[in-house]
Amino acid sequence: TQLLEQSPQFLSIQEGENLTVYCNSSSVFSSLQWYRQEPGEGPVLLVTVVTGGEVKKLKRLTFQFGDARKDSSLHITAAQPGDTGLYLCAGRPPSNAGKSTFGDGTTLTVKP
Amino acid sequence: EAQVTQNPRYLITVTGKKLTVTCSQNMNHEYMSWYRQDPGLGLRQIYYSMNVEVTDKGDVPEGYKVSRKEKRNFPLILESPSPNQTSLYFCASSFRGNRNIQYFGAGTRLSVL
Numbered sequence: 001t002q003l004l005e006q007s008p009q010f011l012s013i014q015e016g017e018n019l020t021v022y023c024n025s026s027s028v029f030s031s032l033q034w035y036r037q038e039p040g041e042g043p044v045l046l047v048t049v050v051t052g053g054e055v056k057k058l059k060r061l062t063f064q065f066g067d068a069r070k071d072s073s074l075h076i077t078a079a080q081p082g083d084t085g086l087y088l089c090a091g092r093p094p095s096n097a098g099k100s101t102f103g104d105g106t107t108l109t110v111k112p
Numbered sequence: 113e114a115q116v117t118q119n120p121r122y123l124i125t126v127t128g129k130k131l132t133v134t135c136s137q138n139m140n141h142e143y144m145s146w147y148r149q150d151p152g153l154g155l156r157q158i159y160y161s162m163n164v165e166v167t168d169k170g171d172v173p174e175g176y177k178v179s180r181k182e183k184r185n186f187p188l189i190l191e192s193p194s195p196n197q198t199s200l201y202f203c204a205s206s207f208r209g210n211r212n213i214q215y216f217g218a219g220t221r222l223s224v225l
Binding site: 006042048104105 | 116143154155156157160202213214
C-alpha cells in the first residue's frame with residue numbers, strides 16, 4: 001500500500017496570512033490530486049498535477065508536484081475565511097489506474 | 113445535472129443485519145469507487161471498479177462486497193455489519209479518459225450498534 005503523509009494535520013491562522021500544506025510519500029505516483037471538503041459534503045477536486053516539477057495556480061492557491069513525483073505542496077496566499085475546510089491530497093500509483101490513496105487531511109481554519 | 117447519488121444519507125443499524133448502500137452516477141463514467149472516511153485517517157479505498165463486471169479490492173475490503181452489473185450503479189453491501197464499520201462512506205466516479213477527476217457523492221453516515 002502506498003502511503004501519503006500530510007502535514008500539518010491542523011492549521012489555524014488569521015485572515016491575510018500565508019500557509020503551506022505538504023503531502024509526502026516514499027512512493028512514486030503517476031499523478032497527485034488536491035481536494036477540498038466541506039462538512040457534510042464529499043471532496044471536490046481542486047487540481048491534478050501530473051508532471052514532475054509541475055506548478056499550477058488557482059487564484060491564490062499554488063500547487064507543486066515534486067521533481068521525483070513523490071510529494072506535493074499546496075500554498076495559499078493571503079488566506080480568507082472562505083478557505084476554511086479540510087484539504088486532502090490523493091495519488092494514483094503508476095501500476096494501477098483504479099487505485100487511489102488519500103492523505104489524512106489538513107483541517108484549515110482561517111479566522112476573520 | 114451531473115452527479116453521484118448515494119442512498120441513504122444516514123443509516124443506523126444493528127450488528128449482523130445485512131445492508132446495502134446504493135450509488136448511482138449519471139455521467140456514463142467507467143470508473144467507480146467506494147471509500148470510508150474516519151477521523152484522522154483520511155479516505156481509504158474499499159473497492160473500485162474499472163468497468164461493468166470488473167471490480168477489485170482497495171486497501172480496506174474486509175467485511176464489504178460490491179457489484180457492478182450496470183455502468184451507472186455500484187452498490188456497497190455489508191453482509192454482516194459490525195461496530196467497526198461505523199463510518200462515513202463516499203462513492204466516487206471518474207471518466208476513463210480523465211480518471212484523475214473523481215466526482216464524489218454527498219456521503220452516507222453509517223452507525224452500527
